Amino acid sequence: MKFRLFVLKAKPIGSLFLISVIFFCSSDLFAAEPKFDLTNHGIELQIAVRAPAQVAAFYEARGFPQQALQRLRETCLITFRIHNQRKDVVWLELENWHFRDAKGYAVRRLDRKYWNALWETLDMPLSNRATFGWTLLPENRDLQPGESVGGNIAVVAPPRPFTLKALFHTGARKEGDDSLIRAEAIICPGHAVPNPGEARP
């Protein structure tokens, strides 16, 4: 317990959008995570990419079946927290988020439909499906002033660094200026194959 609290204090950014206590139980794994903290026009976007072992440990502790854990290990789970620091509404709409590799090819995001279909195939218990669902970032959310939202996005792990362009509409009727946040050189730990001499962030 003391160890967990120590880690939380030592990592204030991570603690704000703590998806899992277990994620923080291994300081070695957490220290290795690529992290980003980006702000544009009052929209704060925090990103932490999870290692396959972290992902599996969290869901294994929640009683997920081995088949499901294996599928989760094979994907790249990225934890996001978005904080609306503006005085108007910010629209989180994942259809306006685009992951691309260095050559411009789309990095496939695995959405709720994908997971629901997979869990159906694996006949996963409803409790596990519910837990997984609540750990995903919502597809859509009208973020009120001061509101935060956190959760995971799963992508098919690319072997090379990739980029996220996240577009946000603003205003109650989306009448405000759009805001674009760009995160460069995201790497999926445990999946990436670094080029010789290539520096990691």
Added chain:
Amino acid sequence: MRVIALVFVLGILAPALTLADLPEGLMPLDGRFAPPLRLVDMDGEVTDLRDLGGEWVMVHFWASWCGPCRKELPSIQRMAEQLVPDTLRLVMVNTAETEDEVFAFLSIVAPDLTSLMDRDGQVTETWQPRGLPSSFLVDPQGRLRYIALGGRPWDSDAYLQFLRRLTAPDEKATD
């Protein structure tokens, strides 16, 4: 006559608590009826939201893996010490975890609170909170009146005063 009737209706519906009275992070809802909620707690005791009609109820959804829940639950416990059950009813709903997980967590974080068990997560799914944690305030007629955006300091003066005003017998906290 129609004008008098309209004025009368507007007077009845006029909110006694305005947006300006709301503590930060609380959002009004449209007053639709709350979805069904009938669950057992860790001791097998059944709670049905319908049986709590006539009282204001705070329905709180949480899970032990959720960091903001860990931060918020102690403040809910402190609020409950002051307001529950005389002023407000508290219905805590754990989403899709086991008794062992809930017991181990609550006994450390908020030992005086008890929780209903939404074992398969389907009740939570029906309520569609804006994430975990999430708190709804349900009025004595069973209508959804407010939702808290994420974890909130329920034991702060602003929230305690708001809840006391909201639940005061002569308060018309309707939209």
